[in-house]
Structures are given as C-alpha cells and as structure tokens.
Amino acid sequence: MAFDAREFLRTLTESPGVYRMIGADEEVLYVGKAKNLKRRVSSYFQKNHPSPRIALMVSRIARVDTTAVRSETEALILENNLIKALKPRYNILFRDDKSYPxxxxxxxxxxxxxxxxxxxxxxxxxxxxxxxxxxxxxxxxxxxxxxxxxxxxxxxxxxxxxxxxxxxxxxxxxxxxxxxxxxxxxxxxxxxxxxxxxRHSEIIDQLGVQMQQAAERFAYEEAAFFRDQIRSLQTVLHKQFVDSGRDEDVDVVVAVEVAGVVCVNLAMVRGGRHLGDRPQFPQGGETLGAGDALLAFIEQHYLEHPAPTRLVVSGVVPEDARRFVDETLELRIAVVAPRFEAERAWVEMAERNAREAIEIRLRESGRVADQLDALRSALELQDAPQRIECFDISHTMGEATIASCVVWEDGGMKKSEYRRFNIAGVEPGDDYGAMRQALERRYGKVAAGEGARPDLILIDGGKGQVSVAYEVLVELGLETIAMLGVAKGEARKAGLEQLVFPDNRAPLVLGGEHAGLHLIQTVRDEAHRFAITGMRAKRAKARVGSRLDDIPGIGPTRRKKLIETFGGLAGVKEATVEDLCRVSGVNRKLAEAIYNALRD
Incomplete structure (x- = not known):
C-alpha cells in the first residue's frame, strides 16, 4: 500500500526530534533531525523538490518513523548515533562541518x-x-x-x-x-x-573622532595612539587579496565535480574581508551530483552555524538553493548567483581551490591504496586495514603523563575520534602501566560492544610495550585484532624502524622506501604529536598556582627529585616540612621555603 503522506503529517508533533525514512524492504533510507518535526518532514512531500536525490528517496518511502526529544541538542546526538548505527544510503555527511573554529x-x-x-x-x-x-x-x-x-x-x-x-x-x-x-x-x-x-567603517569613524578630541585637548600622545590604530586597521583592510570595499557578510558556496569526485568549497567573507575557504568532501551518496552535494552541505552547515546576510552559490540553480533555504531551513537570507566583480572573483577562487583539492585527493587516494596493499603484504594480513589506531605515551620526568590515541580511517587521519587519556594511579615514569591503563579504557568499551573496532593497532614502543598491550587485548577477548609495535631504529633514524610483533616473530625492518612504512610513520608521528601537545597543556595547567620553579635554591635537579619523590607537583604541595626534609639535597630552611611558597 502506498504511503499516505497527508494523513501521516496530520498526526505529527511540532516538537524537536529525529525522523527516519523507511523503504518497502525495511531499509532505512535517511535519518535527519528537526527543530520542528511536522514542518521539517512536511518539506519532503512537496510537488517539486529542488534536490533530485531527495525526490528519488521520497518516491521510495514506505513509512516515516519519528522520535520526539526535549531539545535540539538531544536531536543532534540521537541523529549522529542513528547514522553511525544504521548507515542510511541517502545521508550525505560532511565530517569536518562541525569543527569550525x-x-x-x-x-x-x-x-x-x-x-x-x-x-x-x-x-x-x-x-x-x-x-x-x-x-x-x-x-x-x-x-x-x-x-x-x-x-x-x-x-x-x-x-x-x-x-x-x-x-x-x-x-x-x-x-x-x-x-x-x-x-x-x-x-x-x-x-x-x-x-x-x-563594522570597520564605524571603527575608523569613532577612532577619528577620538583622535580629534585628544588633539583639541593637546593630548598629543593619546591622539598619536588613535592615529596609529587607524593606520593599522586601514593596513589590515588594504592587505586583503580580495576585498569588496563594503562592510558585508557573505558566504560563497561552490560545488565542483572532477572524475566522479565532488567537492563543496565554502569561502567566508566577513566585513568585506575574505577569510579564506575550506573544501569539503561528502561521505555517502553513490550517485551524488554537485547540486545535491551543495544543497546537502547548506542544510547541514546552517543548521549548526549562523547564516550570513547573503549566500553566493555556484554549481546549483540559484532558485533551487533559494527555495531550499526558504522552505527547508526557514532562513531569510539572500541566495544569489555571482553578480558583481568581487563576487565573481570569490567564486572563481573558490572553484579553483576546489579543483586543486580534488586533484590532491585523487593523488592521495591512489597513494593510500598502494600503501595499504604494501602494508597488507608485509604484515601478512588477510585484508588491508581500513581503520588503524595508534597509541603513544608522553610525560616529562614522570610529570603530566598523557596517553594519546589517534585514528586513521578512510584514507586520512580522523581527528574527530582522537582521544587523550590522563593517566593516574601509576608510578611516575611507568610507561608500561600507562599503556595498560590507556588500552583498558579504550578497548574495554569495544569489548562491551561500544565504539569502533580497529583493524590494526600500532604501539609506539618496543617489545615491553607490545607485550603489555597484547596482555590487555587477551584479557578483553580482542586478541584477534592485528597489533604491532613501532620501535625506533638505530640512531632513531627514520626508515630504520623495527616492527615488533606480539607472537615472538623476529622484528621486521621494511626500509625507508617501503610504502607501507610511510603510512605507519604518518600515523605514529601524529600520535606522538598529539601526545606531546596534550602533555604540555596538562603540565602547564598543573603548574598554574605553583611557584616551585621560582623558589631560590630549586634548580632542575632538585625539582626532578621532588617530583619523583612525591609523584608530581600535587604531591609536593601536600607534603609537610618534615616530608620535604627527607628529600636528598633539601635542608630545613629550603623545605620551609617550599612549604610556604606553595601555600601563599
């Protein structure tokens, strides 16, 4: 029996929620969220839909399931969970869209x-x-x-x-x-x-008035300060490589398709200043065209981020985009094709950058395929790994220990799934204990059926770290996941790394020219970088409020000894004068100075 959209829409609530489009064979076609379920779902059942992809999907709908929630935030969380679990064929995702600074x-x-x-x-x-x-x-x-x-x-x-x-x-x-x-x-x-x-013009006008007032009071230094501010601002505005000359907020969204790869590029102009652009590649949609990708991007982006006063589009009929914005997003913004010289320059630049991004992606995809094939062959894996996770431990003399976990998937680093673990309850400098704790926290969830299961685990370390990691996997029943350690080679030279296996195979040295090793190095280096930055941030935070480094008589050697003795700065702050006196090289006078300095 055909789906009766009119009858169904009469029963819909106007609460926020999530809707699921279901096909005749119970296949989940699409999952979406809505501020107002009735209004959003109704928009799909209009006579002329601007998106051919959505029109095709609507023709296949057998029923629509909805879940009302209390807030838009809950709807967003539920939508993300359902998309990951159900993988609907008509959902187009732009994975980096929510991570704008x-x-x-x-x-x-x-x-x-x-x-x-x-x-x-x-x-x-x-x-x-x-x-x-x-x-x-x-x-x-x-x-x-x-x-x-x-x-x-x-x-x-x-x-x-x-x-x-x-x-x-x-x-x-x-x-x-x-x-x-x-x-x-x-x-x-x-x-x-x-x-x-x-509002640059208003700033310049106000600064000009303040400069004139200061000059009239004979406050020439103050007037010179305002003059320098005006000159600085004008220099900034004149340095823009594309400047409309008007204080306006515009987003430029273009869609380009080359060799079957679609790229949507967003350029932002604020106050007439071009702030650069950001290419995005849709995930999903086997027969996706440039127009559909652009409309899908507009929907996702402006549901989460504020809209400008004007939207300049290329790669889709402007009337389709305008109707889509009006009816689907209920936004009152001007959607236009490029009309003025500055707008045409912005669009040309965005399209050129999109084509360059596609070329890079095509080159990278071929290179990654070679790397994966080489890695599969070298490690004697049945299939090439599609998801790789790498762990690294970082600390400074036992202080601020951090474990990092980075993720490589779908041909690149997946930063949205990176994790840092603050390590506690282990002896300072105990890298084995830190590694055990990090893997138990990460893969305990996988063993419980939560989170993605990797195809390959990399451990930044040698035989000791690999043995500990393998013990954790065995305890969790995940020993079938491929794992290896990446030990630094002779003189720590890149290309001489040894790949250490948990099954007592001899370490493998692939050599600096091996494509599979290049992928391992990329992931390993990213794990190291992510761990180092986390450790430095944690260390800096721990040192806020502590003046241990400023106490006369405390140099690097004594500081290291204090941290090792008390397990970190927190332990030093909790120690009594008598406790401090027991540290080698710390007399009572210095102990009292430390005790008092940390309690001011």
Missing amino acids: YIMLSGDAFPRIAYYRGAFAKGSRYFGPFPSSWAARESVNLIQKMFRLRTCEESVFANRSRPCLLHQIKRCSAPCVALISPEDYARDVRMASMFLDG
Whole structure:
C-alpha cells in the first residue's frame, strides 16, 4: 500500500526530534533531525523538490518513523548515533562541518580574547565560524595588535604582579596590573567586537573622532595612539587579496565535480574581508551530483552555524538553493548567483581551490591504496586495514603523563575520534602501566560492544610495550585484532624502524622506501604529536598556582627529585616540612621555603 503522506503529517508533533525514512524492504533510507518535526518532514512531500536525490528517496518511502526529544541538542546526538548505527544510503555527511573554529570574548570583568572550539559557554560572546584555524588565529593576532586585549587565562590574570611580555611588545594593555582603566579597556573591547562583526567603517569613524578630541585637548600622545590604530586597521583592510570595499557578510558556496569526485568549497567573507575557504568532501551518496552535494552541505552547515546576510552559490540553480533555504531551513537570507566583480572573483577562487583539492585527493587516494596493499603484504594480513589506531605515551620526568590515541580511517587521519587519556594511579615514569591503563579504557568499551573496532593497532614502543598491550587485548577477548609495535631504529633514524610483533616473530625492518612504512610513520608521528601537545597543556595547567620553579635554591635537579619523590607537583604541595626534609639535597630552611611558597 502506498504511503499516505497527508494523513501521516496530520498526526505529527511540532516538537524537536529525529525522523527516519523507511523503504518497502525495511531499509532505512535517511535519518535527519528537526527543530520542528511536522514542518521539517512536511518539506519532503512537496510537488517539486529542488534536490533530485531527495525526490528519488521520497518516491521510495514506505513509512516515516519519528522520535520526539526535549531539545535540539538531544536531536543532534540521537541523529549522529542513528547514522553511525544504521548507515542510511541517502545521508550525505560532511565530517569536518562541525569543527569550525570561533573567536571568543569571555564574560569576565576584563574580557579576554581567545581562539575557541567546542560548546558555547553562557556569558561569553563568540564570533565566527572561521573557515580555518589560520583565519581565526590571524584575526586574534590582528586584534592584539590593534586593540591590545588580554589573552591569558583567568587564573594567570588574577595572580600577576607585573606586566607580561605581551605588554612589553605592545600586544596587551596590562589590565592585570591596572595599567589601563576599566573604562578604556571596555572601549577597546567594544572596538574589537565591532571589528569581528565587520563594522570597520564605524571603527575608523569613532577612532577619528577620538583622535580629534585628544588633539583639541593637546593630548598629543593619546591622539598619536588613535592615529596609529587607524593606520593599522586601514593596513589590515588594504592587505586583503580580495576585498569588496563594503562592510558585508557573505558566504560563497561552490560545488565542483572532477572524475566522479565532488567537492563543496565554502569561502567566508566577513566585513568585506575574505577569510579564506575550506573544501569539503561528502561521505555517502553513490550517485551524488554537485547540486545535491551543495544543497546537502547548506542544510547541514546552517543548521549548526549562523547564516550570513547573503549566500553566493555556484554549481546549483540559484532558485533551487533559494527555495531550499526558504522552505527547508526557514532562513531569510539572500541566495544569489555571482553578480558583481568581487563576487565573481570569490567564486572563481573558490572553484579553483576546489579543483586543486580534488586533484590532491585523487593523488592521495591512489597513494593510500598502494600503501595499504604494501602494508597488507608485509604484515601478512588477510585484508588491508581500513581503520588503524595508534597509541603513544608522553610525560616529562614522570610529570603530566598523557596517553594519546589517534585514528586513521578512510584514507586520512580522523581527528574527530582522537582521544587523550590522563593517566593516574601509576608510578611516575611507568610507561608500561600507562599503556595498560590507556588500552583498558579504550578497548574495554569495544569489548562491551561500544565504539569502533580497529583493524590494526600500532604501539609506539618496543617489545615491553607490545607485550603489555597484547596482555590487555587477551584479557578483553580482542586478541584477534592485528597489533604491532613501532620501535625506533638505530640512531632513531627514520626508515630504520623495527616492527615488533606480539607472537615472538623476529622484528621486521621494511626500509625507508617501503610504502607501507610511510603510512605507519604518518600515523605514529601524529600520535606522538598529539601526545606531546596534550602533555604540555596538562603540565602547564598543573603548574598554574605553583611557584616551585621560582623558589631560590630549586634548580632542575632538585625539582626532578621532588617530583619523583612525591609523584608530581600535587604531591609536593601536600607534603609537610618534615616530608620535604627527607628529600636528598633539601635542608630545613629550603623545605620551609617550599612549604610556604606553595601555600601563599
């Protein structure tokens, strides 16, 4: 019996939720989320759908299942879980779409500016998204130069007694030690907010008025400061390689197809400044065309991120995109084809970058296939691994131990699934204990039926680390997963790595020219980088509030001895004077100095 959409829509709730399109053979065709279930599902059953892919899917619907939830956040989580579990054939995913960086202005009395990723916190302001980390960090640097806002954490800000280096190089006005009044700092924050909102002309006008007023008061140094700010801002605006000359917010979305590969490229223009672009490749949709990919990207991106005032599109009929935005997303933004010279330049640049990204992807896909085949042959695996996970341990003399797990899948590093494990309860410097804890926490979930199961596990280490890792897998019943250690070769030279097996086979040296080793090195190096950055961040956090390094008489040797004796900085802070005196090289006078310094 044909699906009666009209009758079904009468019964739908207007709550947020998730819907599942089911085919005649009980195949899940599509999973989506909605702010308003009734309105969103109704949009599929119109006479002329702008997306041929969706029109084909709708013709195959036998029924629609819905799940109402309490909030949009719950709908997003449920949708993600269902897509991973059901793998619907008509879902097109852009995996990097939710990881755009933002710039944050905190809600503190003296707001700090910072590069930011993650969930928004109440009280702070967020500007973005930016197409890349570079674009966001460059904007932070520009604001530091022009408006000198602080970037330090609140714990550092509250405990400073003198200006930091950023003040000395004219990147911060030092509100931490009251070198700027609250009123003047608030004025700079307002200017920075206007800059991030793209209101450059207003900033220049206000600075011009303030410069004139200062000159009339004969405050020439203050007038010169405002003059330099104006010049700095104008220099920034003039340096843009494509500038519309108007304070406008525009997104440019293009779709390009080459050799069967579709790329959707998003370029962002804020306040007339071109911030760069970001190519994206859809996951799913075997017969996907450029137009369908572009519409799917628009839907996913603007459900999660704020929309600009204008959307310039290429690769789809503008009327289709306009109707899609109006009816599906219920957004009132202008959707147009490129009309002006600047818009045509933006589109040409975005399309050129999309074609270059496709060329790189095609080259990489061929290279990765060769690497996988070479690795399968060298390791005598039945099938080439499609998912590789690699673990590394990092610490500084036993302090701030971090284990990293990075994931390689679908031809590249899958950063959204990277994990760091804070290691606790093991002796400082016990890499074996740290490795055991990390693998138990990661693969305990896999043994319980949660999370993805890898095809190959890499351990950054030699025979000892591999033995511990294999013991964990055996205990969890996962010993059938292929695993090997990557031990540094002679003189730690790249290409001389030894591959260590858990079954007592002789270590394998593939050589620097081996394609399979190149893939192993890529994954191993990324695990090491991820562990190092996590360890440094943890170490820096642990040292906040501790002045152990500043105590006279505490050098690197004594500091190392204290950390080893008490298991880290936290243990040193908890020690009594008598406990400290028992450390070699620490007399009572120095012990009292340490005790008092850590309790000020």
